[in-house]
Amino acid sequence: MEGEKKAMRKIIHIDMDAFFASVEQRDNPELRGKPVAVGGNKQRGVVAAASYEARAFGVFSAMPSVTAARKCPDLIFVRPRFEVYKEVSRQIHQIFEEYTDLIEPLSLDEAYLDVTENKKGMPYAKDIALEIKEKIFQKTRLTASAGISYNKFLAKTASDVKKPNGLYIIYPHKAEAFLEQLPVKKFYGIGKVTAEKLNGMGIFTGKDLKSYSREHLHRWFGKSGEFYYRIVRGEDERQVHAHRTRKSIGAERTYAENIETKEAVYEALVPLAQEVSRRTQKSRLKGKTLTLKIKFHDFEIASRSKTFVQAFDDEAGILLGAKELAQQIPRQPFSIRLLGLSLHNLSDEAQEGQLRLELT
Template identity: 55%
Template sequence: MESNFPIRKIIHVDMDAFYASVEQMDFPELKGKPIAVGGSEKRGVVSAASYEARTFGVKSAMSGIQAKRNCPELIFVNPRFDRYKEISKQIRKIFFDYTDLVEPLSLDEAYLDVTINKKGNPSASLIAEEIRGRILKEVGLTASAGISINKFIAKIASDYNKPNGQKTVNPEDVLPFLEDLDIRKFYGVGKVTAEKMYQLGIYTGTDLKLKSIDYLESHFGKSGAYYYHVVRGIHTSEVKPNRIRKSLAAERTFSENLSSEIFMLEKLVHISEEVSKRLKTNKVAGKTVTLKIKYSDFTLQTRSKSLHYFISDADLIMDTVKSLLIQEELTNSVRLLGISISNLNTDKTGKKPEDKSISMQLQFRF
């Protein structure tokens, strides 16, 4: 089988229950116990859950109240983001021993392009195994990895043998792998989209592959073309070491609901100062200000305003936030507030390396 799209050797490394694992490593008394990072049994949202907690259905983005209901023995731990960043830097340092083409997605996962690598090792699978071994030995945490011809398939594969495992999808296995895959496993297909696909009789990659691009675009808009191509193993996005930041944000969940705009404005001043600090640290400014409000009934509302000039100053951010806050009368108490700045003045004109198509050859081993 041959195809004229770029063939690369991509590794997706994903740390196992990263925040929770760091806490269990630093505090041995937590090992083997169900823990949740963030939230509490009364307030807040879970940021991460240990594998022991996940067996009870506790997961990230779940309310602390629901998490405690699922697992009465659950231990809540306050997040320590400075510590997570410190560990993340140690892990990325290992990555750079193998390639400079490292694209972090977050503190706990990254893509690596090892098509040409610093070790001169032709096997991406062996490189992934070596990286995982070094993370365990030098950092003390386990990681999982997916290895394949592009970012899309590598990311799906990294979830296959979690925790502390890896999966390789060789070129000749790509199409059978995708055809057998439950549509919910496709990266980019969320819960709502999966439900819509089910209603259309699309349950697996095979079902998706039977649909024309026109059909998919008519039901899923611009995403239709994406689904059409990825189910055929076509995903040409490169590993981008210097990803352009699209927004900066900060938010707070409160221990008690806010029922007055006066109290909300007081909290928003502190949040705007944090956003301003992050903008200045990253030496960027933005034109679009978005106010995020989560009410006590967990309904979420966002309001945005785009300016004609770039801002990074806390007072200017706050002026815009005030205008967004008073657009509507408050009808419910508020549990969370957030501010984000987008439409940043980052350079978007940098030239990308030219893709060179390489035919898929079965002897191109991973």
């Protein structure tokens, strides 16, 4: 960080702008300048990403597509192309690696970079961030926003200040004033429900939040109270972890027509098992616990899990286990709109060797 002593950390948070939607607009000129939603359709499903033109109408990710279509009648729905997004993400991470090995990806489109000691010996994080943004654009024709500060929380918060295609720095000597004026709903880690609860208590800004003691916040919010107490004071000692432990690998599908029979469930499980197997093998991981997720027509969600003796990644084993779990589907008769399969208790393939599936 400019003007700060050498020991001060320099953290950059890079966040691609409307990533999925921007890739679609890049690859299809007819979509440029138009409101685009990736995922779902006008009848059902959920929006995975929305272009900035769609966001102007109040359309955002995780919104039911029916709601999105109501908010923006001219919304264009596009099927997601995750393999394309993964390839673009790989290109972006290659750029990160030119500057540091301390890269912590949060998703395909965002990551933390610790550039305190960087490969190019550049003294200013701002110059690194500007170079990365320019290289991303030259390589992918996509824009990214960057946030810079002395810890992860502030860097993540900063990256959202001047979106899209922005860069913002929260310097140590300005962090306190910045956080005091920031609405609590914009604090990373404070969700909509908690923000509404805080507003109901008369807490609207960081300054309001800061006026309460650690004991008060702990009493009201439990362990999260300690988190709120620290972040409003700009305290975050978390390191940038280059290797994050993956907890699960899965796939799910929302269906245009509800599934009404066990036979149809079995048929639907086949491509899910294929996808989970493909993703697991690509990651060189195996899992011991298989989980089947079911969302019914009224949006009630149920799940069934089973842990096996040995870890596995093969399509046949996953499908066999999934069909066994499907026998336990509650609510007979049923009407299912979504199915999901996921493997948990993951381990490295090299540790497991060539183990075969054994059902308990």
